[in-house]
């Protein structure tokens with residue numbers, strides 16, 4: 001694994017479990033054990049009922065593209081090698097909307113409503129980033 005030069009997530013006590021899951025190639029989402037809502041991004045308290053009684057569950061990894069943009073230019077040097085790339089918001093089956101990148105396809109193949117699935121890029125020994133690729137069942 002060559003040295004990773006792009007920014008890495010800052011791991012907080014309340015997001016540690018999420019990144020631990022990503023490292024194991026599991027997409028974890030928080031759930032409130034009191035009111036039952038699913039929560040993303042990871043937090044200390046439920047945004048709905050303010051409970052701190054939160055747990056984790058593994059998402060199935062299937063999602064649909066809600067919206068996206070193709071980045072063609074105008075990025076910091078460290079991102080230039082990735083151009084063009086697709087930044088997207090995807091809706092997980094669990095009802096979570098997540099900002100991510102769409103990979104393993106040409107940018108022009110990405111469409112709103114397209115089925116995608118999670119994949120993980122191992123960027124350092126401790127960090128794997130959840131990204132999405134076209135679903136295999138297309």
Ligand SMILES: [Zn+2]
Nearest residue numbers: 032035046049
């Ligand atoms: Zn709650």
